[in-house]
Amino acid sequence: xxxxxxxxxxxxxxxxxxxxxxxxxxxxxxxxxxxxxxxxxxxxxxxxxxxxxxxxxxxxxxxxxxxxxxxxxxxxxxxxxxxxxxxxxxxxxxxxxxxxxxxxxxxxxxxxxxxxxxxxxxxxxxxxxxxxxxxxxxxxxxxxxxxxxxxxxxxxxxxxxxxxxxxxxxxxxxxxxxxxxxxxxxxxxxxxxxxxxxxxxxxxxxxxxxxxxxxxxxxxxxxxxxxxxxxxxxxxxxxxxxxxxxxxxxxxxxxxxxxxxxxxxxxxxxxxxxxxxxxxxxxxxxxxxxxxxxxxxxxxxxxxxxxxxxxxxxxxx
Amino acid sequence: xxxxxxxxxxxxxxxxxxxxxxxxxxxxxxxxxxxxxxxxxxxxxxxxxx
Numbered sequence: 001x002x003x004x005x006x007x008x009x010x011x012x013x014x015x016x017x018x019x020x021x022x023x024x025x026x027x028x029x030x031x032x033x034x035x036x037x038x039x040x041x042x043x044x045x046x047x048x049x050x051x052x053x054x055x056x057x058x059x060x061x062x063x064x065x066x067x068x069x070x071x072x073x074x075x076x077x078x079x080x081x082x083x084x085x086x087x088x089x090x091x092x093x094x095x096x097x098x099x100x101x102x103x104x105x106x107x108x109x110x111x112x113x114x115x116x117x118x119x120x121x122x123x124x125x126x127x128x129x130x131x132x133x134x135x136x137x138x139x140x141x142x143x144x145x146x147x148x149x150x151x152x153x154x155x156x157x158x159x160x161x162x163x164x165x166x167x168x169x170x171x172x173x174x175x176x177x178x179x180x181x182x183x184x185x186x187x188x189x190x191x192x193x194x195x196x197x198x199x200x201x202x203x204x205x206x207x208x209x210x211x212x213x214x215x216x217x218x219x220x221x222x223x224x225x226x227x228x229x230x231x232x233x234x235x236x237x238x239x240x241x242x243x244x245x246x247x248x249x250x251x252x253x254x255x256x257x258x259x260x261x262x263x264x265x266x267x268x269x270x271x272x273x274x275x276x277x278x279x280x281x282x283x284x285x286x287x288x289x290x291x292x293x294x295x296x297x298x299x300x301x302x303x304x305x306x307x308x309x310x311x312x313x314x315x316x317x
Numbered sequence: 318x319x320x321x322x323x324x325x326x327x328x329x330x331x332x333x334x335x336x337x338x339x340x341x342x343x344x345x346x347x348x349x350x351x352x353x354x355x356x357x358x359x360x361x362x363x364x365x366x367x
Contacts (some may be wrong), residue, residue: 069333070343079347086349131328142325205327257322 008315010042011035013270019140020264024194027143030263033283037263038272039293044316045306046292048094055104056179058083059222060130060148062112063177066119067126067149073116080112081105098228106230110238111179111222118220118240124151124173127211133201137257141264147198149175149220150211157216157245166245171215172206174198175243179222189218189244196256199248218243 029037062080065071071079084105095101128150135143150172157167167173176195178184184192195217202214225237266272274297275283286294295301300317307316334342 065346068331068342068346069339070346126331128328129331133327134325136323136325138321200322201324201327204322204324208324208327209330211330 006314008311010311010315011038011270011272014268016268017140018268019142020267022137022141022143022260022264024143024145024197027193027197027260027263030266033275033291034266034272035274035297036283036291036293037267039296039316041267042311042316043306043308044293044296044311046094047304047306048092051093051095051099051101051104052179054084054087054091054093055108055224057087059108059111059179060177063115063119064129066116067129076112076115077109080108084108098226100228102230103227103232104224106235107224107227107238110235111224111240114238114240115222122151122175122220122243123153123155123157124149124175125154126151127172127209133205135201135204138261138264141261143197143201143260145197145201147174147201148177150202150214151175152211153215159245160242167215170212172202172212174202174214174217175220176218177222178219179224181224181226183221183223183241184219184244186244190246191252192219193256193259195219195246196248196252197260200253200257214248216245216247218245 026037026040029040058080061083062071062076065079066073066076088101093101095104126149128147131147131150133145133147135145137143153167153169153171153173155169156165157171157173158164159166174195176198189195199214199217202211206213220243221241223237223239223241225232225234227234277283277285280287282290284291284297286298291297293305295304296317300313302313302316333339
């Protein structure tokens with residue numbers, strides 16, 4: 001309704017000529033709440049940066065530096081701490097009550113320190129590190145991807161359960177670095193859309209790149225234990241877990257790209273509906289802090305948000 | 318359906334810099350001069366589209 005009154009309203013429908021640029025993050029957000037995706041695309045952000053985001057950025061940086069040979073094994077922990085500090089300076093950081101900045105730093109240093117041995121055991125030679133791919137998936141519709149790591153196996157990869165060889169020397173392998181309180185489950189590893197998009201991007205580009213089609217993909221998961229003191233015994237649980245290797249089928253890929261086209265169509269139609277869910281575990285639950293945009297949705301207030309220049313409250317709510 | 322997908326851009330394969338270029342590349346990396354993707358932004362984000 002507002003669209004007729006306010007042409008700057010960010011949830012207006014747009015025509016078919018409008019170029020929609022998606023990313024795996026946007027598609028995953030669309031599965032949770034289209035309204036939240038609308039704010040994300042409009043670059044409306046909470047003023048506070050989540051500590052987990054700073055942590056992940058600093059850890060990705062030392063990992064890239066190590067793989068490229070720019071950071072020595074012995075410097076990983078120290079340089080993680082330095083980057084974690086640099087990325088935190090001057091920012092309002094939001095964090096869980098149970099995990100202080102100091103605790104998070106200790107966990108990051110441990111994971112950074114352990115990464116070289118973990119990576120060495122994988123037996124992968126880097127082909128692409130933090131590589132940007134862009135795919136055209138329909139008229140004026142694109143997906144942009146940044147893949148953490150594509151490598152080539154320098155030794156056979158063996159399935160730990162069956163003992164079968166699941167990748168030969170020279171095969172192409174895709175990895176995404178993840179950190180979380182628990183290792184991903186088998187179902188998530190098998191069907192994660194993020195890896196499905198990565199798989200197809202590498203498959204489509206493999207001839208151009210002169211590499212084999214992807215053989216395996218997976219998450220390299222660094223565990224962040226729940227602990228509240230820097231000298232907690234739980235620090236021993238901050239470890240890199242064995243990769244749960246998976247593949248993607250044509251059916252997986254077709255489903256993932258159909259979904260992406262569906263998200264693009266909803267964006268064009270201006271379908272930025274909220275997802276209340278059926279109970280209190282919904283994306284709209286403001287008690288648990290699950291929704292980053294509760295203030296905007298609930299009160300129409302822009303306090304606590306970074307709003308791109310030119311937008312007024314009337315454009316956003 | 319996936320036949321309709323076109324690759325618009327792909328990254329270059331990683332090559333270790335030559336010995337002459339290595340120190341400079343390392344210094345740039347450590348100084349953060351080549352790490353746009355490590356700005357504290359969510360990865361895969363795009364420029365404003367609305």
